[in-house]
Amino acid sequence: MWLDLLVPDQEDRYARRPQELVDQLATMSPAPDWVVIDEVQRVPKLLSVVHHLIETRRQRFALTGSSARKIKRGGADLLAGRALVRNLFPFTSVELGSGFHLQSALTHGSLPGLQEIDSNDDRAAFLRAYALTYLKEEIWAEQAVRKLDPFRAFLEVAAQCNSELINYTRIARDVSVDTKTVQSYFAILADTLLGFLLEPYHASVRKRQTQAPKFYFFDPGVKRALDRTLTVEVRPHTFAYGKSFEHWVVIEAVRRSAYLDNDFRFSYLRTKDGAEIDLVVERPGAPTALIEIKSTESVSRDDVRMLERFRADMRHTHAYCLSLDPIAKRLGNVEALPWSKGLDAIGLDLASLLC
Numbered sequence: 001m002w003l004d005l006l007v008p009d010q011e012d013r014y015a016r017r018p019q020e021l022v023d024q025l026a027t028m029s030p031a032p033d034w035v036v037i038d039e040v041q042r043v044p045k046l047l048s049v050v051h052h053l054i055e056t057r058r059q060r061f062a063l064t065g066s067s068a069r070k071i072k073r074g075g076a077d078l079l080a081g082r083a084l085v086r087n088l089f090p091f092t093s094v095e096l097g098s099g100f101h102l103q104s105a106l107t108h109g110s111l112p113g114l115q116e117i118d119s120n121d122d123r124a125a126f127l128r129a130y131a132l133t134y135l136k137e138e139i140w141a142e143q144a145v146r147k148l149d150p151f152r153a154f155l156e157v158a159a160q161c162n163s164e165l166i167n168y169t170r171i172a173r174d175v176s177v178d179t180k181t182v183q184s185y186f187a188i189l190a191d192t193l194l195g196f197l198l199e200p201y202h203a204s205v206r207k208r209q210t211q212a213p214k215f216y217f218f219d220p221g222v223k224r225a226l227d228r229t230l231t232v233e234v235r236p237h238t239f240a241y242g243k244s245f246e247h248w249v250v251i252e253a254v255r256r257s258a259y260l261d262n263d264f265r266f267s268y269l270r271t272k273d274g275a276e277i278d279l280v281v282e283r284p285g286a287p288t289a290l291i292e293i294k295s296t297e298s299v300s301r302d303d304v305r306m307l308e309r310f311r312a313d314m315r316h317t318h319a320y321c322l323s324l325d326p327i328a329k330r331l332g333n334v335e336a337l338p339w340s341k342g343l344d345a346i347g348l349d350l351a352s353l354l355c
Contacts, residue, residue: 001025001032005042018045022053034060041065047079054082066138066193087193089255090219091115093340094350106234106244109221127225131155138192145188150177154185158215159227163247165212165270166197186215194218196254201267201280214268216254220247236295245295249322249339250279256348264347269310277310281346287318289346293339294323304334320346 001024005011014020025031035053040046040063053059063083091110093100099115108114108123111130117123135152138144145151154175161171172182189195195218200211217223224230234244250266257264263284269277279291292307304321311319311333319334322342329336337345344351 001028001035003035003037005037005039011042014043014046018043018049021046021049025053025057025059031057031059034062036062036064038064039066051079051082054079087258089251089258092252092255092259092350094256094354102245102248103234105248106220106241107224108230109219109224111219111221114221123221124225124230127221127230130222131225134192134194139188144192145185150175150181151185151188154182155226156228158186158189159217159223161215162217162223162227163214163243163250166215167212189215189217194222198250199267201269201277211270216247216250218251220244220251223247242295245324245339246278246293249293249343252340253279253281253343253348256343256350259350259353260348262347275306275309277307283347286347287316288314290314290317290319291342291346292319292321292334294321297324297326299323299325299329299331299336301331304331304336307334308332318346 003010003014003021005014021035025035037046037050042065047063050061050063054061091100091112093102093105093110096110096115100110108120108127111127113126113130114123117126135148135155139151140148154171154177157171157174161167166186168179168182172179175182186197190197195216197213197215199213202211217226221230224232232240234241254266257266265282267280267282269280269290277290278293279289281289281291283289290307290310292304294303296303299321303323304319307319307321308331311317320342321331321334321336322339323336324339325336326338328338328341335342335345343349
């Protein structure tokens with residue numbers, strides 16, 4: 001049984017009388033194996049009905065939606081202990097297989113809707129429409145912000161600052177709002193799954209919270225649509241290309257970890273003198289992985305000197321350099337690997353899930 005709450009009359013019917021779902025199922029013999037409710041956040045009251053049917057009839061449900069924000073704000077039944085939560089991301093490189101092209105991923109991202117579009121102009125139009133739909137459906141329609149213009153300006157600035165340390169005060173000044181409002185804006189991005197915060201690494205949770213996080217948008221194409229750079233070529237051997245490559249590797253790692261459900265924890269590491277590790281991966285039962293991400297096609301000892309220094313100072317860690325170099329090599333205490341094979345090596349191999 002499939003309910004699509006994007007269809008206006010279905011949304012209206014169940015919003016007026018959620019109990020109708022109970023009545024419908026009572027007439028069905030045999031009962032459906034699954035009841036799928038798409039865009040469930042549009043009718044949060046249905047969750048109480050779902051809860052009742054799980055408890056009394058052992059009915060199985062698949063509830064999908066693009067945001068839990070409206071459900072949380074409405075105080076709806078969140079099915080604690082009765083539901084498994086899974087996030088679906090844009091395609092990983094592993095899912096696309098031979099259809100994956102890094103240049104395309106860095107330029108337009110990997111949203112499923114893009115896979116059937118051949119023209120770059122049409123891809124750009126799709127991404128602009130996606131960004132506009134986010135503003136219209138997720139933000140304005142749900143009244144998540146009081147004024148849309150400052151939030152629209154914030155989105156552009158946040159996209160320009162993608163993968164950088166968040167300076168709430170500077171962004172607040174650029175957008176003409178206060179710092180707390182900017183913090184709430186980032187919370188909205190996370191709640192609506194448009195991105196995630198990468199916290200600074202520290203063994204102490206308290207100290208971890210005293211440093212600025214970074215924010216990564218969930219897809220490079222959407223990020224470029226928001227900061228209006230879709231017409232700018234992502235050219236290899238440039239600073240912008242290196243930042244885009246870092247963005248891709250980080251979100252690919254996060255996506256794979258979520259699908260593997262392996263409880264990896266991701267962060268970055270920066271010292272007071274500015275030395276930095278792009279990605280720190282805490283792996284239960286295994287050494288912490290220190291990862292440097294380089295867009296070079298030929299990794300040298302110079303590229304990993306900083307990583308070697310950190311590796312020497314941190315116990316129970318392994319150091320990796322993930323790059324575009326097709327040749328795997330060992331440079332001192334650092335394993336230099338092609339980026340995708342490197343993700344496999346640290347425990348993010350999706351092959352077993354796709355078999």
